[in-house]
Amino acid sequence: MSGSLPLFSEQLKEAARFLREGNDFLVVSHVSPDGDAISSTLALGEILTQLGKRYTLINESGNPAKFAFLAGDRVILNDAEEPEVSFSQVVTVDCADYARLGRVRDRIAEETPLLNIDHHPTNDAFGTVALLRPDAAATAEVLYALIEELGLTWNRDLATFIYTGLLTDTGGFRYSNTTSGVMKIASKLLDEGVPANTLAERLLERLTFTQVRLLQRGLSTLALSPDGKIAWVSITHSDIEELGATSDDLDNLVSYPRNIEGVELGILFKETKPGIFKVSLRSNGEVNVAQLAQAFGGGGHVRASGCSIPGTLDEVVARVLEEAGKAWA
Numbered sequence: 001m002s003g004s005l006p007l008f009s010e011q012l013k014e015a016a017r018f019l020r021e022g023n024d025f026l027v028v029s030h031v032s033p034d035g036d037a038i039s040s041t042l043a044l045g046e047i048l049t050q051l052g053k054r055y056t057l058i059n060e061s062g063n064p065a066k067f068a069f070l071a072g073d074r075v076i077l078n079d080a081e082e083p084e085v086s087f088s089q090v091v092t093v094d095c096a097d098y099a100r101l102g103r104v105r106d107r108i109a110e111e112t113p114l115l116n117i118d119h120h121p122t123n124d125a126f127g128t129v130a131l132l133r134p135d136a137a138a139t140a141e142v143l144y145a146l147i148e149e150l151g152l153t154w155n156r157d158l159a160t161f162i163y164t165g166l167l168t169d170t171g172g173f174r175y176s177n178t179t180s181g182v183m184k185i186a187s188k189l190l191d192e193g194v195p196a197n198t199l200a201e202r203l204l205e206r207l208t209f210t211q212v213r214l215l216q217r218g219l220s221t222l223a224l225s226p227d228g229k230i231a232w233v234s235i236t237h238s239d240i241e242e243l244g245a246t247s248d249d250l251d252n253l254v255s256y257p258r259n260i261e262g263v264e265l266g267i268l269f270k271e272t273k274p275g276i277f278k279v280s281l282r283s284n285g286e287v288n289v290a291q292l293a294q295a296f297g298g299g300g301h302v303r304a305s306g307c308s309i310p311g312t313l314d315e316v317v318a319r320v321l322e323e324a325g326k327a328w329a
């Protein structure tokens with residue numbers, strides 16, 4: 001995160017002012033949105049509704065089927081929809097850098113005021129106003145503080161959105177970002193009637209048949225480095241096409257190499273477009289995978305990061321393993 005940001009309390013005031021003073025917002029999250037991105041987008045919609053503002057919710061690919069039940073009748077556009085939608089301010093949620101907005105960037109004029117709300121340590125503080133907290137478990141945790149700052153009223157939906165961001169970005173309250181602060185917030189949100197069991201079941205447990213087939217395919221590629229510290233799996237574009245899957249169907253695949261006894265670094269190579277590999281990196285603590293991803297123009301967190309690399313599978317695997325090897329050098 002870039003050098004000298006104002007105190008978080010000052011950032012909160014600035015962000016609250018930005019929302020109160022604007023009238024018509026475009027709320028954008030990152031490409032291939034995850035639970036925190038979608039629930040933060042929906043939470044922003046609820047915040048702006050309470051503030052009496054107009055807004056449009058969007059990300060490059062829209063709302064993945066998995067999160068449709070969360071949105072109810074709220075619409076998250078994909079970039080092909082409603083090309084003429086007008087707005088005078090932008091809010092980005094969960095985007096570590098401007099490129100993460102994907103094609104939605106083409107809708108945004110350079111001079112448009114932009115509020116950047118995020119928790120990634122690699123966030124470069126793009127935009128006009130930044131609300132950044134690298135020690136927050138999820139962007140939803142940052143939004144919790146913003147909702148309190150704005151003095152808004154909690155309701156079941158708003159609480160559910162914030163809880164969902166916490167739930168998914170902490171891997172079901174298991175990762176090292178599960179702080180006492182996260183649990184205190186979750187506890188307050190449960191008091192607002194969050195359906196915790198339904199959320200855990202639908203977002204963490206349930207798999208489609210296609211997802212299990214993809215898991216089967218991915219696990220058949222499992223490989224281990226000679227020292228046993230790096231394990232990886234891969235999925236090719238033709239696997240995805242053949243099984244009628246989408247890249248969202250691969251969410252949990254990387255946890256298998258990461259969870260192997262003795263493995264420090266788990267990697268998933270998925271060919272999202274022919275010749276382009278999205279690389280998901282997961283560390284058990286020894287390796288800073290945010291740095292590793294940044295070496296390939298990506299980013300993320302110390303223990304979970306990602307990047308995209310062009311090449312054949314063999315080339316991409318070789319490049320990542322060579323760079324990863326330096327982490328132990």
Ligand code: AMP
Nearest residue numbers: 096280281298299300304305306307308
């Ligand atoms: P993923 O492997 O897609 O689950 O991503 C793990 C973490 O890294 C998430 O916090 C992502 O937001 C972040 N991340 C993934 N890909 C990129 C990228 N190309 N640039 C910046 N951050 C990324």
